[in-house]
Amino acid sequence: MKAIQDHYPPEFAHCYGCGPANPHGLHLKSYLDDDGTVARITPDPMFSGGVPGNLYGGMIASLLDCHGTASAAGFAYRTRGRAMGDGGEPIRFVTASLKVDYRRPTPIGVELVIRGRLVSLEGRKAIVALTLHAGDDLCAEGEMIAVEFRKPA
Amino acid sequence: MKAIQDHYPPEFAHCYGCGPANPHGLHLKSYLDDDGTVARITPDPMFSGGVPGNLYGGMIASLLDCHGTASAAGFAYRTRGRAMGDGGEPIRFVTASLKVDYRRPTPIGVELVIRGRLVSLEGRKAIVALTLHAGDDLCAEGEMIAVEFRKPA
16 A cells, blocks of 8 residues: 555655655655554664664654654545545645654664544644554654645646 | 763763764754854755755754753753763753744755753753754744753662
């Protein structure tokens, strides 16, 4: 199954965190599911925090950020009754604001699961609630305000 | 002049964003000055956002995060009348919460200036206000709640 990011317009697909067109990037892949959205990733050990074996805070914010804008796009397709890749204008959101609460150290070497839930979608503005788990442990959670990007006419 | 991060205890200096002990990392360097704290960095072009030439949101959050915890440590030294490297117990903060507001696209290829200002320091809890400028343009700003890390006795 193609990820939400795989449907980004190619000219907007260069994100280091999740853009398919960035050869150096992390290529985070986000998917719609029945409960909302989900992405799974096992970051490289070099992305440690102060202590080896824990993920650095910036990467945690990055994963929530990339998954959040992808989630906003996915939710907008679903809310509008559209399918990704339907040939219509691709939907792409950008971050206006991101809040991250760090609940406990995030381990490296295990798969992390990032989930998104739509709080609201009004016009071009989406609010997405985000969580990051390692196994059963909630390591971080956050909320994003995302705004739909529209190409200049 | 040594940066705040250069005074981190070696066992807590592995952060990808700013740890001197991370050979793969970005090595962000934060300094106390008369107005607060400042860090300067010109990120690699691979850290693009959706569009080449703009920095990805996760890196913006990372720079504010690393500079924020360093700032909290620097402000704690100053507030307590201590000098970094004075032979006493090193001061190290970790992020409890980070909020980032993205004001405009952040360009790649120019030096970015990240500044921190102490909002409050009460016991182990610091609140730091953060800005990120490219030239005269305010590209992002944020606020962090940081908590002082104490080694287990």
